[in-house]
Amino acid sequence: MKVHHRVMWVLFLALVVAARIYWPEPEEPEILAYRGVSDEAFSTLRRHALRFAEARARDGFEFTDGPNAASFFQVRCRGVPVLYVERQQFLLLIRLPLGAGRRAPAIFYLQATLEWPLHPLNHLEQFLAGVQEPTVQDRLLLMVAGGVPEEERCE
Structure with missing residues (x-):
């Protein structure tokens, strides 16, 4: 009976380690919603x-416009x-993939700079606008997924 429990624990630990190594980061973004902004305010952001x-291009950051530069842009890390x-x-939506902080910790400085002049929606307004937060399952998968390899990170 003791051997059976030990084998089960070893298999469980092997599964956890394998999940941390091979499980991809969840793609579900952290979405923050704000009241709409003017053309000038969006250009400033x-x-x-x-x-x-x-300023951080050497670290692997790059800026890209979406199909409509007047309404969408993104920052990438490698x-x-x-x-x-x-x-x-x-609305103005700022989305951060759940693993963004591990991949590019400096992105939080940019997020804070962008959010400073904005007026956030409260939880009820955000819910009524259809902006949903990541599920508990997505957050747990991120914790199990582990870190990002050094060569894929932006400092």
Whole structure:
């Protein structure tokens, strides 16, 4: 009976280690919703993100516009998106993939800079606008997934 329990524990630990090594990061983003912004305010946010990425290009950051530069842009870390900003009619959405902090810790400085002049929606307004937060399952998968390899990180 003792051997059976030990084998089960060893298999369980092997499964946890394998999951940490091979399980991909969840793609479900952390979405923050704000009241809509003017064209000028969105251009200012875009400039901040562009300067951030240009100043850290040696570290692997890059700035890209979406199909409509007046309503969407993103910042990438070694080709992987770590911040999306999308302007909708009455909302501004800032999305951070759940693993963004592990892949590119500096992205939180940019996020704070972008959020500073904005007016966030409260939880009820966010829910009514259809902006949903990641599930508990997504957050648990991120904890099990472990870190990002050094060569894929942006400092």
